[in-house]
Amino acid sequence: MTATAAPAPASAPTPGHIGARREAFAGYLFIGGPMILFLILNIGMVLYALYMSVWKWSVLKGPLAFIGTQNYVKILSDDKFWHAVQNTLYYTVIWVPLTMAVGLFLAVVVNQKIRGQTFFRGAFYFPAIASSAAITVLWIFLVSPFGLFNEIRGALGVNPIFEALGYGPNQDWMGDYHTAMNSVIILNAWTTSGTFMLFYLASLQSISHEVYEAAAIDGAGAWQTFWKVTFPLLRPAHFFVATVGVIGGLQLFDQAFIGGGPNGEPNGALSTIVLYLYNALFTQINFSYAAAMGIVLFVIIFSATLIQRQLFGRTPAA
Amino acid sequence: MTIAGRDNLPSAVAALAQPRQDAAAPAAPAGDRGRRWRRRLAYVILIGYALLMFVPFAWTVVTSFKTLPDSTQLTFIPQPFTADAWGFVFTNLRPAVPIMFANSLLIAGIVTITNLTFGSLAGYAFARLRFPGREVLFLVVLATLMIPDQLRLPPMYVLFSGLGFTKGILAYLPVILIAAISASSIFLLRQYFLTIPKDLEEAARIDGAGFFTTFTRVMLPLATPALSAVAILQFQGTWNSFFWPVVFLSADPNHWTLPLGLTEFTLGPYAKNWPPLMATVVIATIPILILYMFFQRYFVEGVAASGVKG
Amino acid sequence: MRRALAFAMAIALITVACSAGNSPGTTGAGGSPGGSVAAFDPAAISGNATLGEWDSSPAEHSAVSSALAAFSVTYPNVKVDQTTISGDYRAQMITRFGAHNPPDIFYVNAEYAQDWIDQGFLAPLDDYIAKQGFATSPFFKNYLDIFTGSDGHIYGLPKDGNTIAMAYNSDLVSTPPTTMDQLVQTAQSLVGKPGIKAPMCLNAALDRGLAFLYAQGGSLLTADNKAEAIDTPASKAALQWYMDLFKNGLGVTNKALGDGWCGEALGKGDVAMTFEGGWLLGFMQTTYPKVNWKFAEMPTGSSGSKVTISYTAAYGIGVDSANKDQAWTALQYLTGTQGMAVWTGGGIAVPSRSDVPVPDGFDIIVKGAAYSKPGSGFMKGYNDVQTAFANAFDQEITNKTYNVDNVIAATVAAINKALAG
Numbered sequence A: 001m002t003a004t005a006a007p008a009p010a011s012a013p014t015p016g017h018i019g020a021r022r023e024a025f026a027g028y029l030f031i032g033g034p035m036i037l038f039l040i041l042n043i044g045m046v047l048y049a050l051y052m053s054v055w056k057w058s059v060l061k062g063p064l065a066f067i068g069t070q071n072y073v074k075i076l077s078d079d080k081f082w083h084a085v086q087n088t089l090y091y092t093v094i095w096v097p098l099t100m101a102v103g104l105f106l107a108v109v110v111n112q113k114i115r116g117q118t119f120f121r122g123a124f125y126f127p128a129i130a131s132s133a134a135i136t137v138l139w140i141f142l143v144s145p146f147g148l149f150n151e152i153r154g155a156l157g158v159n160p161i162f163e164a165l166g167y168g169p170n171q172d173w174m175g176d177y178h179t180a181m182n183s184v185i186i187l188n189a190w191t192t193s194g195t196f197m198l199f200y201l202a203s204l205q206s207i208s209h210e211v212y213e214a215a216a217i218d219g220a221g222a223w224q225t226f227w228k229v230t231f232p233l234l235r236p237a238h239f240f241v242a243t244v245g246v247i248g249g250l251q252l253f254d255q256a257f258i259g260g261g262p263n264g265e266p267n268g269a270l271s272t273i274v275l276y277l278y279n280a281l282f283t284q285i286n287f288s289y290a291a292a293m294g295i296v297l298f299v300i301i302f303s304a305t306l307i308q309r310q311l312f313g314r315t316p317a318a
Numbered sequence B: 001m002t003i004a005g006r007d008n009l010p011s012a013v014a015a016l017a018q019p020r021q022d023a024a025a026p027a028a029p030a031g032d033r034g035r036r037w038r039r040r041l042a043y044v045i046l047i048g049y050a051l052l053m054f055v056p057f058a059w060t061v062v063t064s065f066k067t068l069p070d071s072t073q074l075t076f077i078p079q080p081f082t083a084d085a086w087g088f089v090f091t092n093l094r095p096a097v098p099i100m101f102a103n104s105l106l107i108a109g110i111v112t113i114t115n116l117t118f119g120s121l122a123g124y125a126f127a128r129l130r131f132p133g134r135e136v137l138f139l140v141v142l143a144t145l146m147i148p149d150q151l152r153l154p155p156m157y158v159l160f161s162g163l164g165f166t167k168g169i170l171a172y173l174p175v176i177l178i179a180a181i182s183a184s185s186i187f188l189l190r191q192y193f194l195t196i197p198k199d200l201e202e203a204a205r206i207d208g209a210g211f212f213t214t215f216t217r218v219m220l221p222l223a224t225p226a227l228s229a230v231a232i233l234q235f236q237g238t239w240n241s242f243f244w245p246v247v248f249l250s251a252d253p254n255h256w257t258l259p260l261g262l263t264e265f266t267l268g269p270y271a272k273n274w275p276p277l278m279a280t281v282v283i284a285t286i287p288i289l290i291l292y293m294f295f296q297r298y299f300v301e302g303v304a305a306s307g308v309k310g
Numbered sequence C: 001m002r003r004a005l006a007f008a009m010a011i012a013l014i015t016v017a018c019s020a021g022n023s024p025g026t027t028g029a030g031g032s033p034g035g036s037v038a039a040f041d042p043a044a045i046s047g048n049a050t051l052g053e054w055d056s057s058p059a060e061h062s063a064v065s066s067a068l069a070a071f072s073v074t075y076p077n078v079k080v081d082q083t084t085i086s087g088d089y090r091a092q093m094i095t096r097f098g099a100h101n102p103p104d105i106f107y108v109n110a111e112y113a114q115d116w117i118d119q120g121f122l123a124p125l126d127d128y129i130a131k132q133g134f135a136t137s138p139f140f141k142n143y144l145d146i147f148t149g150s151d152g153h154i155y156g157l158p159k160d161g162n163t164i165a166m167a168y169n170s171d172l173v174s175t176p177p178t179t180m181d182q183l184v185q186t187a188q189s190l191v192g193k194p195g196i197k198a199p200m201c202l203n204a205a206l207d208r209g210l211a212f213l214y215a216q217g218g219s220l221l222t223a224d225n226k227a228e229a230i231d232t233p234a235s236k237a238a239l240q241w242y243m244d245l246f247k248n249g250l251g252v253t254n255k256a257l258g259d260g261w262c263g264e265a266l267g268k269g270d271v272a273m274t275f276e277g278g279w280l281l282g283f284m285q286t287t288y289p290k291v292n293w294k295f296a297e298m299p300t301g302s303s304g305s306k307v308t309i310s311y312t313a314a315y316g317i318g319v320d321s322a323n324k325d326q327a328w329t330a331l332q333y334l335t336g337t338q339g340m341a342v343w344t345g346g347g348i349a350v351p352s353r354s355d356v357p358v359p360d361g362f363d364i365i366v367k368g369a370a371y372s373k374p375g376s377g378f379m380k381g382y383n384d385v386q387t388a389f390a391n392a393f394d395q396e397i398t399n400k401t402y403n404v405d406n407v408i409a410a411t412v413a414a415i416n417k418a419l420a421g
Helices: A018-053 A072-078 A080-110 A117-128 A133-144 A148-156 A159-165 A178-206 A209-217 A222-233 A237-250 A254-263 A273-282 A287-311 B033-062 B084-092 B097-128 B134-146 B149-162 B170-177 B182-193 B198-206 B211-222 B224-239 B243-247 B260-267 B274-308 C001-017 C058-074 C091-098 C110-119 C128-134 C141-146 C178-189 C204-215 C231-248 C262-267 C277-286 C324-334 C337-345 C362-372 C382-398 C404-420
Strands: A053-060 A062-066 C047-053 C078-084 C105-109 C157-163 C165-169 C198-202 C273-277 C295-297 C306-319 C372-374
Touching: A018 A080, A018 A287, A018 B097, A018 B134, A018 B149, A018 B170, A018 B198, A053 A287, A072 B084, A072 C273, A080 A117, A080 A178, A080 A237, A080 A273, A117 A178, A117 B033, A117 B274, A133 B033, A133 B260, A159 C324, A178 A237, A178 A254, A178 B224, A209 A222, A209 C128, A237 A287, A237 B134, A237 B182, A237 C110, A254 A273, A273 A287, A273 B149, A273 C091, A287 B134, A287 B149, A287 C110, B033 B274, B097 B134, B097 B170, B097 B182, B097 B211, B097 B224, B097 B260, B097 B274, B134 B182, B134 B224, B149 B170, B149 C091, B170 B243, B182 B224, B198 B211, B211 B224, B224 B274, B224 C382, B243 B260, B243 C091, B260 B274, B260 C262, C001 C128, C047 C324, C058 C324, C058 C337, C078 C324, C091 C105, C105 C324, C110 C141, C110 C306, C128 C141, C128 C324, C141 C157, C141 C306, C141 C372, C157 C324, C157 C337, C157 C362, C165 C262, C165 C362, C178 C198, C178 C231, C178 C273, C198 C262, C204 C262, C204 C306, C204 C382, C231 C382, C231 C404, C262 C273, C262 C277, C273 C324, C277 C295, C306 C324, C324 C337, C362 C372, C382 C404
Parallel strands: C047 C078, C047 C105, C198 C273, C306 C372
Antiparallel strands: A053 A062, C105 C306, C157 C306, C165 C273, C165 C295
């Protein structure tokens, strides 16, 4: 590692004036490419949406008349929008912790030195591999009234349990207002658990063996070790997974669209914020209303992220 | 860019703390008998769950060998067994499967490389270089994940068609540019770089290495696990992506990627042609599977192996 | 499928050969002296145009290709570039309108035709129609009306159309009912019959329910489409009659049967009768070829006259198009007798003109066109009305309350909101 030449020359980077400037320049250079793309394709779009939301907008002619906060006021009294918000929040609040828990569980399991570790790693990640459209279509088929899931549970004889919960033998899981969203939650938890598993797996690797040994010496059981030692040490992983999960969850669209069509059938059970936004764009053809919704959504997501940052604490900017 | 949609999975590895460990299991206390039974039960459950993961895929494969009337039945054995659907997929599609495969490969490949390049450079900068406004700019980066694609659709299309990027070979550009660098790649790599001890950089600095050399000679080699993670997730996300390709690439069938090809299998407004649809899904899934099985090894071992250094 | 295509090509060649001698639109280029409007002769046009389509199946793409191939024989100077718009057609097209580069000529579905007309996306076609002397009378009037704007201009010409008819399993139903009363009787006789799960597969929404509403003397809107008419004794009675079919177990939804749609229910043998459009034919031929079934006209209800509902789509021209002349040349061919014959010859679509030969198996469907009412596109915001109706109706069925008052209330609210906004 000790390189050639250059014995302590004058150009040694001591935190001096010139050094700091060189470093800043390098910093800006390194982030330059992405920032330009982000500026045009993302930030620019947010600003454009903000602009669109305060004008009466014609698709062909663009801005027609300035209407200020009219769209935002309309959003406040729009039942459908708030119904969509309710659905989306319900989804996020349940799906994120559920998938984190499953992912963490799988990671801990796969982390054991067990036979077939590689096989399990592959198997558990498998659902995340296929395209979401294909998996969703397949899922709808599998959980339909006479689909595989209902057939199998009938054959296994577990139907009485389901009956007790109020579900008949031919329950239409995706087509019934009461179960549609929960079905989507389970679908997405199942498919994304593999990815979360990977993240946790990597984090688990970095926990020092000595920590576990110390816990064992102190007489901690497996369960205790996990909760008191492992779980807290994974805090940074929790933060990322939760943050990214919430950002994604609040933007649920694909499964809602494929399963419920543009209106989030059945009965609006699958209506989400982005789905309603899409509806505003292409069914109502009201671009400025859609833009206003996008801004509101952006604010919701940003706030959620900031809150999470407070709760989980910032990652040490070492 | 949503996890729910999973077409461009954001990654968030936090391979934190001391990057040196053996991939050891947490020691469990004694109690052998009970432990053995628990282990056995655990194995059974695990194997059951793992097999469950494969059931839908098994269904997909089986259906691809059925005839259309048979495919609506809930049987796991095709009656009759036929490879007609596969033949159909390889001879009758417009465009041919190899073309779609090549398009998917091209786009996913380029996007993966740009994500690795830009992601690591920017991730390193946000982690280790000091420059004014760094924290605010990083928040801006995160904010790019918070605007849904659906809202960006109209202005994005106006932008690119105004530039003429909707005709001919230029049509690939919007798809690539939009996916070229994802905030999640930067996020992931930043977090990973944060965990690498500073002394390594200091040593390189003392030896006279500039920022770029430090980056390429010291930091990058240490970041293999994170880079592998980005590679897997970006490739797979782009490979399966449908939204932007359908906007910019659907006009010319020769530009279609595999997910676009899946739309070829509708039979009228209500029905799908299941057997060849399933065959195409299998074709689309296999490369990712291979990629994953290849990379996942690096992913975990790399973290452990990096402990050897320093 | 291939046989159908060959058939289509044959028709194309025959029609082209027969008309080889005449050039359509025969007025001279210079116009006659005396100050009359300059005439439009499509044969004199040359140039390019792009055509945007949405493929419901690969067979549809081939059918359009055949039609365009025949077009290029008749009009060798106009080159039409076929483009497929995948995914959500409506969203893609609106996006392109916003960027001012849609295809020159493209599909316009009845469902959103009025919306697109209002937004100004479509170019009016009256001038071309007048200058060329293109006759619009052969089009089924209720198809054509959908594409007429509130300003009286024509913004699209229907390229095909479908009506809802009764489809019945001829092994189970020997004589198809011709009146609604007979329908009920036939259904009652099928209750509990082994092998089927229910007599009929019915749609718990306006997609098919509207036809029954009309048949039984009810209506959704007043004749001028300006106010709701569902909250009337006649409509209520009609609606209740339809609801009672579900109540008495004569009809069930496809969801309750576990089928993707009612066509599948018929094919699988879960029901003996259902109500679908011409698309059922291709589906049954490919997916359930062994089932014996037939189309029959919608039974006549208490309104006394035959009625059904129709779904149609047109070709329209973009208002921004730089190639309007060329686009019109294509449009008038594709919706003219020759072009439509090629397009529909293979059984992919059903003609929207009365002077085009009816493809095999579609007689009933085309018959219905003469007396059908629009099933979509007759009011703005119909989508919301449909959703409100469907949700309320479905609730009544799920809760087994079978009360149409709630359905009417929800629908009235939605109609008023749509008409106002």
